[in-house]
Amino acid sequence: MPELPEVEVTRRGIVSHLEGHHFVGATLRNPSLRWPVPHDLGHTLRGLKINAVTRRGKYLLFDCGNGTLILHLGMSGSLRLLPAATPPQKHDHVDLILDTGMILRFKDPRRFGAVLWATGDVTHHALLAQLGPEPLTEAFDGRLLYERTRGRRASIKDVLMNSRIVVGIGNIYANEALFSTGISPLTPAGRISMRRYEKLAQAIKETLNLSIEAGGSSLRDFVNSDGSPGYFQQQYWVYQRNGQPCRKCGTAIEQTRQGQRSSFYCPHCQR
């Protein structure tokens, strides 16, 4: 499922095919995603120049000057650049048609993704206005985590996955970064020291950057291929390794539940 690295790899894979070009329309086969795709999206986009393709958290933003196309991959979404005549397959819900003879095709079997149109300053859009800082910028560091968790009883894992505190950290990278720092996912966030938060923030940046680099190596396969960033075989330290030996100490990895999500951790390495 797409987390921040997958979204960023997708962005890098499509950006040179979009920026400076124009939309000529859109094809909506199934507009019922997380929210309805605007029925007149094709008319809205017609003739608009794509000035920039950026990312905010896990949202992709297509800046068209007087408006912005907002796209979220949800749990199962993917984007592919294809020749305009390519026949659609199952779950290919939306095509964004370009003036280059190519289309940007959105596939999303579970339909938790989103394709929306926003006018005005997109940073004020309801989906974006409340988001915390980007984890790969200087605005995110141990001090921010420390200050925003004073008095909080929620677990550190829940805090890392709270997009109001920091964006883009999903279940996989929350588990992996906590292992890397030796912090139990169950630890109350308000009881973690500044020193440990500085290590945790660094681990988050390193974990995300490594995944982006791994995905970047397969970028050439993005166009006219299966569209997957191609690094989902990545080796994890703890994620989905319950019952298997810890790669550092050999202790069996444990699985527990926080909210409705699974946490994986080494009971020896993480305290």
Add this chain to the structure above:
DNA sequence: AATCTTTCCTGCCGGC
């Protein structure tokens, strides 16, 4: 066939 997956939203709770 129940379970698993992510994100946003709703509503409850305790504190002031």
Add this chain to the structure above:
DNA sequence: TGCCGGCAGGAAAGAT
């Protein structure tokens, strides 16, 4: 009392 932020739980759809 009423408001607030924090926090838990629910819903969406499809694969297995």
